[in-house]
Amino acid sequence: MNNKRIAVVGAGPGGLAAAMMLSSWGYHVDVFEKHGVVGGRASNFTIDDYRFERGPTFLSMPFILEELFASSGRVFSDYVQLKRVDPMYDLIFPNLTFQPSSDPALTRERIAEAFPGEEFGYDRFMKETGKKWERLLPVLQTEHRQLRDYVSKRAIKALPNLSIGRSLYDELSRFFKDERLKLSFTFQSKYLGMSPWKCPGAFSILSYMEHRYGVYYPIGGFQSIANAMKTIIEENGGNVFTHTEVSKVMTKDKKAIGISLSSGEAFHYDQVIVNADFGHAITELFEEEDLNRWTPRKLKKKQLSCSSFMLYLGVKKTFDANHHNIYFANDYKKNVEEISEKLVLSKDPSFYVHHPSVSDSSVDKTGQTSLYVLAPVPNNRSQIDWSKEKKRIQQPPD
Ligand SMILES: Cc1cc2nc3c(=O)[nH]c(=O)nc-3n(C[C@H](O)[C@H](O)[C@H](O)COP(=O)(O)OP(=O)(O)OC[C@H]3O[C@@H](n4cnc5c(N)ncnc54)[C@H](O)[C@@H]3O)c2cc1C
Structure with missing residues (x-):
């Protein structure tokens, strides 16, 4: 048992995942969530008999969740049942509905049927973007804290795969002629809140990831994933406090030493992990002089x-x-x-x-x-x- 005490601010998927892993590795972890339920944006709510997702509805790359649970000594499928969604989505254009499947072979057939000849572009897209994916994934899974992390051997190897100078739309225009197909593989830039004509071409990995791994839905809704993580944190002896808002992260010599709550109580911790919305956190939870790289003033200038x-x-x-x-x-x-x-x-x-x-x-x-x-x-x-x-x-x- 590690005797370090860690506070986690926010019980969204990020905060819960950090707390689940740390509590499994022997740390004492307390999670503080201002709302009455865990899951953050990835939670459900009901009105009368109707159940809704608050935000996320698409789950891709389930192996990330499986790895996360495995690193906490658990088997994901013991806690959550996933349903593979097929067709992945109905893409409804004014005069055509295209239904990409979670099975790439079936998608290829549907492209050949609706857009004859373009199936070869799909083959090229899957092959070329597959290579890009293999190069980029390790880089995306590495922490980039300082300049030298960006010039690591792995990062340099990934550089030619970044489609630098090309928008996502331009990148997909290399593979498809039909406008509707280009949109079918670029609308995913909206997940980032961006336009396909402005989003960097490197993000073609988003549609690739869906076509390669498929799209899933957790039975019981996204809430079931958050509930599973909360259960594991509590099984490990940690606590998840809901209806508990953190009002400040206490600091000493620019180091976090604890948190104070809206109720006025204050608690000391060895480490504090803040997984609240970034803009809210740096504006509300810290004094400006405690912040290094990011300040509320810098944030205001961002798009x-x-x-x-x-x-x-x-x-x-x-x-x-x-x-x-x-x-x-x-x-x-x-x-x-x-x-x-x-x-x-x-x-x-x-x-x-x-x-x-x-x-x-x-x-x-x-x-x-x-x-x-x-x-x-x-x-x-x-x-x-x-x-x-x-x-x-x-x-x-x-
Ligand atoms: C409409 C919509 C649709 C989306 N669709 C998808 C999708 O289909 N697939 C997908 O993968 N992702 C999707 N996302 C993105 C996904 O929801 C987020 O990436 C994810 O929820 C981020 O998790 P998080 O833990 O970082 O933050 P959040 O989910 O935002 O959780 C932060 C938590 O911190 C709590 N908190 C904040 N401040 C404090 C405080 N001071 N004290 C205590 N608690 C605090 C909040 O109440 C919240 O519970 C969607 C998002 C939205 C908004």
């Missing part, structure tokens, strides 16, 4: 990614639709420019509909459906008056 408008709909009806449904605007590029450059609401938006009862029968009672609709929208620097706009968007069409 922000886009936001999302969410509708959580409990409907007394069932739908003949797949799990993940992405509706593309007639003019997707214009829609993306309105979101990220003009900062105005689009008349012709793109949006995503989550329909989880296809994969998880525990979501809905007979005859009813929980749907979540997400539309990427400009961030709050746009000055959009959401109190007015949200009422308009919530109105059902005539």
